Every structure is written in structure tokens, then in C-alpha cells.
Amino acid sequence: EVQLVESGGVIVHPGGSLRLSCAASGFTFDDYAMHWVRQPPGKGLEWVSLISWDGGTTYYSDSVRGRFTVSRDNSKNSLFLQMNSLRAEDTALYYCARDPLRGTGSWTGYFDPWGQGTLVTVSS
């Protein structure tokens, strides 16, 4: 069974830093690009970042570029999101999600499946 389990979400002060993790299992992790998507409480979904299968290509939304860094460790089947200079508007449930395209070195840009999410709260 494919599983994605996020962790690392906590309450953090504005300006602080946090590292989220996503542990993958049930599939060949390095066959797939991966994404982070977030959802503020009671609001809609916002794509945050994409990383290619080997970590060689990354993309970010404008709202996080320069503050967040996505990375992966294929030897540990893990995805990470380093979040710096956090703002109140970064408060959200952060999901990791797999890109469905397998083994081509590319990606489609939609998301399947998703983890359960980890909650990041930025508040003083």
C-alpha cells in the first residue's frame, strides 16, 4: 500500500524556521517526482513546491520562493521542506503528494496520492 506520512508541524513564531518531513513507503520512491501542497485552515489548496526524482530540478510558488527549500533523500525514501522566515500566512496543513508519472524522469503536475498532512502554525 502506498503511504505518505508527514511530520514536523508545530507552532512557531514569525520569523522562525521549521523542517517538515514526509516518509514514503509502498512504492519505489526515486521513480517519482514529489510535491508539497498546503491548505490554510478552512481555505483552499495551494501548491507549494515540486522536486524531480533526483532532486536536480525544483520549482516553488512565488509566495515561498527564497524562503522554503525542498529536498529529498532517496536512500531514506524521504521528502523534506525547509521553511525559513515563516509568516502568519504560512499557517496551513502541509501535504506531501506524489506525482503520478512513474519512471520517466519527468512529471505531470497533478497529485496522487496525498499524505494526511502536518499542521504548521505561525503565531506569536
Place this chain on the structure above:
Amino acid sequence: DIVMTQSPDSLAVSLGERATINCKSSQSVLYSSNNKNYLAWYQQKPGQPPKLLISWASTRESGVPARFSGSGSGTDFTLTISSLQAEDVAVYSCQQYYTTPYTFGQGTKLEIK
């Protein structure tokens, strides 16, 4: 950025009736080289992560009931539930993956009338 706009924001439909949700993109998400629409639909039930229902505007994912269908091309898309079941109560969101940043509609909350 491509802006995705859904209508309506909320919808109440009787059990067994048809539910229709619309999604409009601010620019075409049809890629001319392969004639594919880069549009997905998700279902999100309370307390759960989104679940992919439809990709490429009209391709139903494995295990998704046949009452769910997607249609449209270019900038205008529709998700239809042909006969609403109680378990379909959820928020439905469209998403374009034509280009980064990938963007979602604001979501449509579907309830039972």
C-alpha cells in the same frame, strides 16, 4: 499565473439527483501538441486529504465510481455527479497542471438537500 474559478461556491442537491460543478481557467490549459487538457478534479471529505477523481479533464481514476464524470476543454470544464449519493458530500476542487505554479479553484462545497 493561471487563475481557476469554480462555480458555484456551494451546492445542495437531493439524493439521486445530478450535481454539476463548473471550473473556468483564466487561460487555456489545452496543450496543442498532444491535444490534452491539463485539468484535474479532487474530492475532499472533512478531515481527509484530497483524493484524485479525474485527470486530463475526463479520465476517471481507478476505483472512482462511474457516476463521476469530467468534461470540457480549453478554459471551461465541468464535473458531473450523475446520481448523488450520501457519501459524495465533500468539497470538490479543480486544478490546472498546464504550467507552474499549479493552481486550484477555490473549491465547491457539495451538500445534500
